[in-house]
Amino acid sequence: MKYFFIPLFLCIIFFYKTEGATRSQNGPVRIGIIGLTHTHVHWIFNSANKGEIEIVGIVEPDEQLAMRYAEQYKFPMGKLYKTIADMLQHENPEGVTAFGTIAEHLKVVEVCAPRGIHVMVEKPLAIDMQQARKMQALAIKHNIHLLVNYETSWYPTVQKAKTLLASDSIGSLVQLIIRDGHRGPKNIGVNSEFLNWLTDPRQNGGGAIMDFGCYGANIATWILNGKRPQAVTAVTQQLQKENNPLVDDESTIILTYDNCKVTIQASWNWPIGRKDMEVYGRKGVIYADNRNNLRVRIAKGYDGYDETAAVLEEMDAPHDDPFTFFAAVIRKKMSIPDYDLSSLENSLLVQEILDAARLSAETGKTIPLK
Incomplete structure:
Protein backbone atom coordinates (compact mmCIF):
# COMPACT_ATOMS: atom_id res chain seq x y z
CA MET A 1 0.00 0.00 0.00
CA THR A 152 9.11 59.08 -25.04
CA SER A 153 9.44 55.39 -25.95
CA TRP A 154 5.65 55.24 -26.10
CA TYR A 155 5.12 58.34 -28.25
CA PRO A 156 3.59 57.49 -31.65
CA THR A 157 5.46 60.44 -33.18
CA VAL A 158 8.84 59.08 -32.08
CA GLN A 159 8.11 55.70 -33.64
CA LYS A 160 6.74 57.26 -36.83
CA ALA A 161 9.75 59.53 -37.22
CA LYS A 162 12.11 56.56 -37.37
CA THR A 163 9.84 54.73 -39.81
CA LEU A 164 9.76 57.74 -42.12
CA LEU A 165 13.52 58.19 -41.91
CA ALA A 166 14.11 54.52 -42.69
CA SER A 167 11.83 54.77 -45.74
CA ASP A 168 14.06 57.54 -47.16
CA SER A 169 11.18 60.02 -47.09
CA ILE A 170 13.54 62.90 -46.16
CA GLY A 171 16.83 61.49 -47.42
CA SER A 172 19.81 60.39 -45.34
CA LEU A 173 20.11 61.73 -41.80
CA VAL A 174 22.18 64.89 -41.35
CA GLN A 175 21.28 66.04 -37.87
CA LEU A 176 18.94 65.30 -35.02
CA ILE A 177 17.83 67.90 -32.48
CA ILE A 178 16.05 66.66 -29.36
CA ARG A 179 14.60 68.97 -26.70
CA ASP A 180 13.21 67.84 -23.35
CA GLY A 181 12.35 69.49 -20.07
CA HIS A 182 10.16 71.91 -18.15
CA ARG A 183 10.39 74.90 -15.79
CA GLY A 184 12.26 72.91 -13.17
CA PRO A 185 11.17 70.44 -10.46
CA LYS A 186 10.47 73.07 -7.82
CA ASN A 187 8.65 75.38 -10.24
CA ILE A 188 6.31 72.67 -11.48
CA GLY A 189 5.54 71.66 -7.89
CA VAL A 190 6.89 68.12 -7.54
CA ASN A 191 6.40 66.70 -4.03
CA SER A 192 9.15 67.07 -1.45
CA GLU A 193 10.08 63.37 -1.48
CA PHE A 194 10.84 63.58 -5.21
CA LEU A 195 12.47 67.03 -5.11
CA ASN A 196 14.87 66.04 -2.32
CA TRP A 197 16.66 63.44 -4.41
CA LEU A 198 16.08 64.83 -7.90
CA THR A 199 18.29 67.81 -7.02
CA ASP A 200 20.92 65.72 -5.19
CA PRO A 201 23.84 64.61 -7.40
CA ARG A 202 24.60 61.65 -5.10
CA GLN A 203 21.14 60.22 -5.69
CA ASN A 204 20.35 61.43 -9.23
CA GLY A 205 23.82 61.73 -10.74
CA GLY A 206 23.22 65.33 -11.81
CA GLY A 207 20.41 67.70 -12.64
CA ALA A 208 18.81 68.38 -16.02
CA ILE A 209 21.69 66.70 -17.84
CA MET A 210 20.66 63.36 -16.29
CA ASP A 211 16.93 63.90 -15.86
CA PHE A 212 16.32 64.98 -19.45
CA GLY A 213 19.61 64.41 -21.27
CA CYS A 214 18.96 60.67 -21.13
CA TYR A 215 15.91 61.00 -23.42
CA GLY A 216 17.93 62.44 -26.28
CA ALA A 217 20.76 59.93 -25.90
CA ASN A 218 18.22 57.09 -25.81
CA ILE A 219 16.39 58.19 -28.97
CA ALA A 220 19.61 58.96 -30.86
CA THR A 221 21.06 55.53 -30.03
CA TRP A 222 17.86 53.88 -31.23
CA ILE A 223 17.51 55.88 -34.45
CA LEU A 224 21.17 55.21 -35.27
CA ASN A 225 20.75 51.48 -34.50
CA GLY A 226 23.29 51.40 -31.68
CA LYS A 227 25.99 53.38 -33.44
CA ARG A 228 28.48 54.94 -31.05
CA PRO A 229 29.23 58.66 -31.29
CA GLN A 230 32.84 59.51 -31.99
CA ALA A 231 32.86 62.24 -29.36
CA VAL A 232 30.69 63.99 -26.76
CA THR A 233 30.76 67.71 -25.99
CA ALA A 234 28.59 69.27 -23.29
CA VAL A 235 27.95 72.59 -21.58
CA THR A 236 25.98 72.95 -18.35
CA GLN A 237 24.76 75.99 -16.41
CA GLN A 238 22.93 76.94 -13.22
CA LEU A 239 20.29 79.48 -14.16
CA GLN A 240 18.22 78.83 -11.01
CA LYS A 241 20.87 78.60 -8.29
CA GLU A 242 18.28 79.32 -5.63
CA ASN A 243 16.26 76.24 -6.64
CA ASN A 244 19.04 73.87 -7.75
CA PRO A 245 22.14 74.76 -5.72
CA LEU A 246 23.85 71.37 -6.10
CA VAL A 247 23.14 70.45 -9.71
CA ASP A 248 22.94 71.85 -13.22
CA ASP A 249 19.57 72.98 -14.55
CA GLU A 250 20.63 73.80 -18.12
CA SER A 251 22.56 71.52 -20.46
CA THR A 252 23.42 71.08 -24.11
CA ILE A 253 25.03 67.87 -25.33
CA ILE A 254 26.49 67.47 -28.83
CA LEU A 255 27.17 64.01 -30.20
CA THR A 256 29.34 63.81 -33.31
CA TYR A 257 29.22 60.83 -35.66
CA ASP A 258 31.08 60.19 -38.90
CA ASN A 259 28.12 61.28 -41.03
CA CYS A 260 25.73 63.25 -38.79
CA LYS A 261 25.35 65.26 -35.59
CA VAL A 262 22.96 65.05 -32.64
CA THR A 263 22.14 68.02 -30.41
CA ILE A 264 20.42 67.33 -27.09
CA GLN A 265 18.93 70.28 -25.22
CA ALA A 266 17.97 69.15 -21.72
CA SER A 267 16.67 71.93 -19.54
CA TRP A 268 14.82 72.84 -16.35
CA ASN A 269 14.34 76.34 -17.78
CA TRP A 270 11.81 75.86 -20.58
CA PRO A 271 8.77 78.11 -19.94
CA ILE A 272 6.55 75.37 -21.36
CA GLY A 273 7.11 71.66 -20.76
CA ARG A 274 8.28 69.86 -23.86
CA LYS A 275 9.42 66.56 -25.34
CA ASP A 276 9.98 67.08 -29.04
CA MET A 277 12.52 66.53 -31.77
CA GLU A 278 13.53 67.51 -35.29
CA VAL A 279 14.96 64.98 -37.71
CA TYR A 280 16.85 66.57 -40.63
CA GLY A 281 17.60 64.68 -43.82
CA ARG A 282 19.09 65.76 -47.14
CA LYS A 283 15.63 66.35 -48.65
CA GLY A 284 13.47 67.45 -45.74
CA VAL A 285 12.72 67.47 -42.04
CA ILE A 286 10.41 65.62 -39.65
CA TYR A 287 8.99 67.52 -36.67
CA ALA A 288 7.76 65.34 -33.80
CA ASP A 289 6.11 68.24 -31.96
CA ASN A 290 4.77 66.20 -29.05
CA ARG A 291 3.31 62.76 -28.38
CA ASN A 292 0.75 62.83 -31.20
CA ASN A 293 1.45 65.76 -33.55
CA LEU A 294 3.82 65.18 -36.46
CA ARG A 295 4.80 67.37 -39.41
CA VAL A 296 6.94 66.63 -42.46
CA ARG A 297 8.48 69.32 -44.65
CA ILE A 298 10.02 68.49 -48.03
CA ALA A 299 12.44 71.10 -49.34
CA LYS A 300 11.39 73.14 -52.36
CA GLY A 301 13.77 75.65 -53.89
CA TYR A 302 16.04 77.67 -51.59
CA ASP A 303 13.84 78.18 -48.52
CA GLY A 304 10.46 76.83 -49.60
CA TYR A 305 8.84 73.57 -48.65
CA ASP A 306 5.72 71.43 -48.93
CA GLU A 307 4.34 70.47 -45.51
CA THR A 308 2.04 67.68 -44.42
CA ALA A 309 0.74 67.32 -40.86
CA ALA A 310 -0.89 64.48 -38.96
CA VAL A 311 -2.32 63.73 -35.55
CA LEU A 312 -1.29 60.18 -34.77
CA GLU A 313 -3.37 57.68 -32.81
CA GLU A 314 -1.89 55.76 -29.91
CA MET A 315 0.06 52.64 -30.81
CA ASP A 316 -1.39 49.18 -30.41
CA ALA A 317 -0.82 47.29 -27.16
CA PRO A 318 1.63 46.45 -25.76
CA HIS A 319 3.60 49.24 -27.44
CA ASP A 320 1.44 51.96 -25.94
CA ASP A 321 2.34 51.39 -22.28
CA PRO A 322 5.62 50.51 -20.52
CA PHE A 323 4.11 48.10 -18.01
CA THR A 324 1.96 46.07 -20.41
CA PHE A 325 5.12 45.95 -22.56
CA PHE A 326 7.12 44.69 -19.57
CA ALA A 327 4.43 42.09 -18.90
CA ALA A 328 4.53 40.88 -22.52
CA VAL A 329 8.32 40.50 -22.35
CA ILE A 330 8.12 38.59 -19.05
CA ARG A 331 5.55 36.17 -20.51
CA LYS A 332 7.68 35.74 -23.64
CA LYS A 333 4.93 37.09 -25.88
CA MET A 334 7.49 39.33 -27.55
CA SER A 335 11.23 39.88 -27.70
CA ILE A 336 13.17 43.12 -27.57
CA PRO A 337 15.34 43.99 -30.60
CA ASP A 338 18.94 45.05 -30.00
CA TYR A 339 19.21 48.73 -29.07
CA ASP A 340 15.45 49.07 -28.82
CA LEU A 341 14.33 52.06 -26.75
CA SER A 342 13.74 49.96 -23.62
CA SER A 343 16.69 47.63 -24.06
CA LEU A 344 19.66 47.28 -21.74
CA GLU A 345 22.10 47.65 -24.66
CA ASN A 346 20.63 51.03 -25.50
CA SER A 347 20.74 52.31 -21.92
CA LEU A 348 24.35 51.18 -21.44
CA LEU A 349 25.37 53.40 -24.34
CA VAL A 350 23.14 56.16 -22.94
CA GLN A 351 25.01 55.86 -19.65
CA GLU A 352 28.36 56.08 -21.41
CA ILE A 353 27.20 59.22 -23.23
CA LEU A 354 25.94 60.82 -20.01
CA ASP A 355 29.18 60.06 -18.17
CA ALA A 356 31.15 61.62 -21.01
CA ALA A 357 28.80 64.63 -21.09
CA ARG A 358 29.30 65.32 -17.38
CA LEU A 359 33.07 65.01 -17.78
CA SER A 360 33.01 67.33 -20.79
CA ALA A 361 31.01 69.95 -18.86
CA GLU A 362 33.39 69.71 -15.88
CA THR A 363 36.60 69.93 -17.91
CA GLY A 364 35.50 72.13 -20.80
CA LYS A 365 36.83 69.54 -23.24
CA THR A 366 35.37 67.29 -25.90
CA ILE A 367 35.45 63.67 -24.74
CA PRO A 368 36.18 61.02 -27.38
CA LEU A 369 34.42 57.68 -26.97
CA LYS A 370 36.88 54.85 -27.44
Missing part, protein backbone atom coordinates in the same frame (compact mmCIF):
# COMPACT_ATOMS: atom_id res chain seq x y z
CA LYS A 2 2.77 2.44 0.80
CA TYR A 3 4.04 2.12 -2.77
CA PHE A 4 0.60 3.14 -4.00
CA PHE A 5 0.08 6.17 -1.76
CA ILE A 6 3.47 7.78 -2.28
CA PRO A 7 3.15 8.12 -6.07
CA LEU A 8 -0.46 9.24 -5.70
CA PHE A 9 0.60 11.91 -3.21
CA LEU A 10 3.32 13.11 -5.55
CA CYS A 11 0.85 13.21 -8.43
CA ILE A 12 -1.53 15.36 -6.42
CA ILE A 13 1.28 17.79 -5.57
CA PHE A 14 2.36 17.89 -9.22
CA PHE A 15 -1.23 18.54 -10.32
CA TYR A 16 -1.65 21.53 -8.03
CA LYS A 17 1.76 22.96 -8.87
CA THR A 18 1.08 22.60 -12.58
CA GLU A 19 -2.39 24.10 -12.24
CA GLY A 20 -0.96 27.01 -10.24
CA ALA A 21 1.73 27.62 -12.85
CA THR A 22 -0.89 27.60 -15.59
CA ARG A 23 -3.07 30.09 -13.73
CA SER A 24 -0.04 32.33 -13.24
CA GLN A 25 0.83 32.22 -16.94
CA ASN A 26 -2.76 32.95 -17.99
CA GLY A 27 -3.55 35.63 -15.41
CA PRO A 28 -2.14 39.12 -14.95
CA VAL A 29 1.62 39.36 -14.47
CA ARG A 30 2.48 39.73 -10.79
CA ILE A 31 4.41 42.98 -10.34
CA GLY A 32 6.04 44.49 -7.27
CA ILE A 33 6.70 48.22 -6.91
CA ILE A 34 9.95 49.24 -5.21
CA GLY A 35 9.85 52.84 -4.04
CA LEU A 36 7.22 55.57 -4.26
CA THR A 37 9.42 58.68 -4.25
CA HIS A 38 9.50 58.97 -8.06
CA THR A 39 6.16 60.46 -9.08
CA HIS A 40 6.18 58.53 -12.36
CA VAL A 41 4.82 55.75 -10.12
CA HIS A 42 1.33 57.16 -10.74
CA TRP A 43 1.70 55.73 -14.24
CA ILE A 44 1.87 52.10 -13.13
CA PHE A 45 -1.09 52.44 -10.74
CA ASN A 46 -3.19 53.69 -13.65
CA SER A 47 -1.76 51.06 -16.00
CA ALA A 48 -2.85 48.27 -13.64
CA ASN A 49 -6.46 49.09 -14.52
CA LYS A 50 -5.87 47.59 -17.97
CA GLY A 51 -5.69 44.13 -16.43
CA GLU A 52 -2.35 42.99 -17.87
CA ILE A 53 -0.53 43.38 -14.55
CA GLU A 54 -1.42 42.93 -10.89
CA ILE A 55 0.39 45.01 -8.27
CA VAL A 56 1.02 42.43 -5.55
CA GLY A 57 3.36 44.29 -3.20
CA ILE A 58 4.94 47.68 -2.58
CA VAL A 59 8.23 48.52 -0.88
CA GLU A 60 8.36 51.96 0.74
CA PRO A 61 9.93 52.67 4.14
CA ASP A 62 8.29 56.11 4.36
CA GLU A 63 4.92 55.13 5.88
CA GLN A 64 3.37 58.59 5.50
CA LEU A 65 4.18 58.65 1.81
CA ALA A 66 2.82 55.12 1.41
CA MET A 67 -0.41 56.07 3.17
CA ARG A 68 -0.97 58.93 0.73
CA TYR A 69 -0.70 56.55 -2.22
CA ALA A 70 -2.78 53.91 -0.46
CA GLU A 71 -5.57 56.40 0.03
CA GLN A 72 -5.42 57.60 -3.57
CA TYR A 73 -5.23 54.19 -5.23
CA LYS A 74 -7.07 52.10 -2.61
CA PHE A 75 -4.43 49.46 -2.03
CA PRO A 76 -4.35 47.70 1.37
CA MET A 77 -1.53 48.62 3.75
CA GLY A 78 -1.01 44.89 4.21
CA LYS A 79 0.63 44.91 0.78
CA LEU A 80 3.24 47.40 2.00
CA TYR A 81 6.74 46.25 3.00
CA LYS A 82 9.79 48.04 4.33
CA THR A 83 12.40 45.88 2.54
CA ILE A 84 12.67 44.36 -0.91
CA ALA A 85 13.49 40.93 0.49
CA ASP A 86 10.32 40.83 2.59
CA MET A 87 8.12 41.77 -0.34
CA LEU A 88 9.73 39.17 -2.61
CA GLN A 89 9.35 36.43 0.00
CA HIS A 90 5.70 37.09 0.77
CA GLU A 91 4.34 38.16 -2.62
CA ASN A 92 6.47 36.21 -5.14
CA PRO A 93 6.30 38.75 -8.01
CA GLU A 94 7.35 37.85 -11.54
CA GLY A 95 8.82 41.30 -12.08
CA VAL A 96 9.44 44.53 -10.22
CA THR A 97 9.45 48.19 -11.20
CA ALA A 98 11.76 50.68 -9.47
CA PHE A 99 10.41 54.11 -8.53
CA GLY A 100 13.02 55.27 -6.06
CA THR A 101 16.21 57.24 -6.56
CA ILE A 102 18.49 56.48 -9.51
CA ALA A 103 21.23 55.48 -7.06
CA GLU A 104 18.93 52.76 -5.67
CA HIS A 105 18.55 50.97 -9.01
CA LEU A 106 21.66 48.86 -8.42
CA LYS A 107 20.35 47.54 -5.10
CA VAL A 108 17.06 46.56 -6.71
CA VAL A 109 18.88 44.44 -9.29
CA GLU A 110 21.25 43.01 -6.67
CA VAL A 111 18.32 41.68 -4.64
CA CYS A 112 15.98 40.65 -7.47
CA ALA A 113 18.29 39.19 -10.12
CA PRO A 114 19.54 36.20 -8.05
CA ARG A 115 15.89 35.27 -7.47
CA GLY A 116 15.17 35.30 -11.20
CA ILE A 117 12.86 38.32 -10.95
CA HIS A 118 12.79 40.68 -13.93
CA VAL A 119 13.35 44.41 -13.41
CA MET A 120 12.20 47.63 -15.06
CA VAL A 121 13.71 50.89 -13.79
CA GLU A 122 12.78 54.47 -14.56
CA LYS A 123 15.23 56.36 -16.71
CA PRO A 124 18.18 56.64 -16.61
CA LEU A 125 19.63 53.20 -15.92
CA ALA A 126 22.11 54.25 -13.21
CA ILE A 127 24.03 57.23 -11.86
CA ASP A 128 27.26 56.17 -13.59
CA MET A 129 28.80 53.55 -15.84
CA GLN A 130 30.31 51.62 -12.93
CA GLN A 131 26.86 50.93 -11.47
CA ALA A 132 25.44 50.25 -14.94
CA ARG A 133 28.05 47.55 -15.62
CA LYS A 134 27.30 45.83 -12.31
CA MET A 135 23.61 45.79 -13.17
CA GLN A 136 24.38 44.38 -16.63
CA ALA A 137 26.56 41.62 -15.17
CA LEU A 138 23.84 40.59 -12.72
CA ALA A 139 21.17 40.54 -15.42
CA ILE A 140 23.31 38.35 -17.66
CA LYS A 141 24.41 35.99 -14.87
CA HIS A 142 20.89 35.36 -13.63
CA ASN A 143 19.19 35.50 -17.04
CA ILE A 144 16.66 38.24 -16.24
CA HIS A 145 15.25 41.03 -18.34
CA LEU A 146 16.48 44.47 -17.25
CA LEU A 147 14.48 47.19 -19.01
CA VAL A 148 14.49 50.98 -18.74
CA ASN A 149 11.37 53.10 -19.09
CA TYR A 150 11.67 56.41 -20.97
CA GLU A 151 8.36 58.24 -21.41
